[in-house]
Amino acid sequence: MSDKVKNRLMIAGAAFCAALFLFSGAMLCREYLDQKQSAEAFEEVADLVKEDVELPTLELADDPGPEPEELTAFEKYADVYAQNSDLVGWITIPGTRIDYPVMQTKDNPNFYLKHAFDKSYSSYGVPYMQENCDIGISDNLVLYGHHMNNGSMFSDLCKYEDKAFYQEHKTIRFDTLEDFGEYEVIAAFKTVAYSEDGFKYYHFVQAENEEDFDGYIAECKELALYDTGVTAEYGDQLITLSTCEYSRTNGRMVVVAKLVEE
Secondary structure (H helix, E strand, C coil), X not given: CCHHHHHHHHHHHHHHXXXXXXXXXXXXXXXXXXXXXXXXXXXXXXXXXXCCEXXXXXXXXXXXXCCCECCCHHHHHHHHHHHCCCEEEEEECXXXXXXXXXXXXXXXCCHHHCECCCCCECCCCCCEECCCCCCCCCCEEEEECCECCCCCECHHHHHHHCHHHHHHCCEEEEEECCCCCEEEEEEEEEEECCCCCCCCXXXXXXXXXXXXXXXXXXXXXXXXXXXXXXXXXXXXXXXXXXXXXXXXXXXXXXXXXXXXXX
16 A cells, blocks of 8 residues: 555544534533533523512511412423423422422423423423323323433433432322422332333323222232332323333333322
């Protein structure tokens, strides 16, 4: 091989490496900007959530003043709903990064898998409810969220693999526009989607009868990574949270909880 050919190959190789470096840098920069934009957008949405109103107090002896005026669920999230009427609730797991609005698009399933709260394209998406679930009617509300590399969205669900984590995070808050809700974790398990070998937890929305409901709970308990000591009975309201889990192809981490009656 002549020196001229060798030089050309070296130049071509160097150019390829430089192009690859620039491309990788551009992708990292884009990912950082997407991450920053997503975090800022959710902060803006969270700022719209109202807190209980502090009423003015009177300076009278032995008068503690009136109690704060408690907002209804709809009043608390009214400004968020005004920004986007696809809002159906707000999911929070205290002590984790899971603290997000929950959306639903019955006529366009999975829309928020790749769209932000303002409906622009986003690889982060927004947690959303399965299209065939109806709040106040369905026995089980199935919620999805991404497992992002930066730990945002539903990534913290995968920490339920550790029983010690569960013991510190036994309750989940899911407020709808109709009411506030506290849920107690029943089971955490792994499965696979799009496979006959996987548990199709997302098919259970409405129990046909008590046997159907008990069958779902039994399957969750059989797959559970540990015993929570908590179960559910026919008539209980459930939520099922799902995110990707990477130990297997199309793996899913699933956490099932029941509404605590106050």
